[in-house]
Amino acid sequence: MNNVPSTNLQADTNPLEEEWLEIGTIIGAHGLNGEVKVFPDSDFPERFTKPGLRWLCIPTRPSNPEKIQLLKGRFIERKGIYVVKLANVNFRDQSEALKGSKLLVHSNDRPTLTDGEYYLLDLIDLTVIDHQTQTVIGSVISIASAGNDLLEVQLANTTETVLIPFVPAIVPIVDIAAKRIEITPPKGLIPE
Numbered sequence: 001m002n003n004v005p006s007t008n009l010q011a012d013t014n015p016l017e018e019e020w021l022e023i024g025t026i027i028g029a030h031g032l033n034g035e036v037k038v039f040p041d042s043d044f045p046e047r048f049t050k051p052g053l054r055w056l057c058i059p060t061r062p063s064n065p066e067k068i069q070l071l072k073g074r075f076i077e078r079k080g081i082y083v084v085k086l087a088n089v090n091f092r093d094q095s096e097a098l099k100g101s102k103l104l105v106h107s108n109d110r111p112t113l114t115d116g117e118y119y120l121l122d123l124i125d126l127t128v129i130d131h132q133t134q135t136v137i138g139s140v141i142s143i144a145s146a147g148n149d150l151l152e153v154q155l156a157n158t159t160e161t162v163l164i165p166f167v168p169a170i171v172p173i174v175d176i177a178a179k180r181i182e183i184t185p186p187k188g189l190i191p192e
C-alpha cells in the first residue's frame with residue numbers, strides 16, 4: 001500500500017516555519033455536540049482516531065495554522081469519512097464554522113512504513129529510468145489514484161506526460177535515497 005505522509009507536532013515549534021502535510025478536510029458538523037466530519041487525505045487512520053495535537057488551517061486565515069487537540073475519532077465506513085471530536089468545539093454552530101478547514105500535521109511526523117510502502121510525496125521529482133536499458137524516461141511530477149496509484153511522469157525533454165501504474169510488475173525498483181525509480185514498461189506505455 002502506498003501512503004501519504006503525516007507528522008508528530010512539537011508544541012513549541014513555530015507553525016509558520018514548518019512544512020505542512022494536509023491530512024484531511026472538515027466537510028461539516030456531525031450532531032449537536034461539536035463533532036466534525038472529516039474527509040481524509042491520509043492513509044493513516046491514527047491521524048483521526050488517536051488523540052493528540054493537530055493543526056487547523058481555517059480558510060480565512062490560511063497562513064496562520066492554529067494548534068488544536070484531537071480528542072477522539074471514528075471511521076464511518078459506508079461514507080468513507082471520519083467523525084472527530086476536537087477540544088473546545090462543543091456546539092454545532094462551532095463545528096459548522098469549521099467547514100472547509102484543513103487538518104494538518106508537520107511534514108516530519110511520519111509513521112513507520114513497512115517494506116514496499118512509500119510516502120507518495122517522496123516520489124515527486126524522482127527520475128524514472130528504463131530498467132533494461134538504463135535510459136532516462138523522465139521524472140515524476142504527480143500522483144493520481146484510480147484503483148492503483150499512478151505515477152504521472154513528464155517525459156525527458158518534452159512537456160508530454162504519461163501515467164504509469166505504480167505496481168511491482170511495472171515499477172520493480174524504487175530508490176528514494178538515489179532519487180530514482182526503475183520501470184519495466186509494457187510495450188506501448190511509453191511513446192517512442
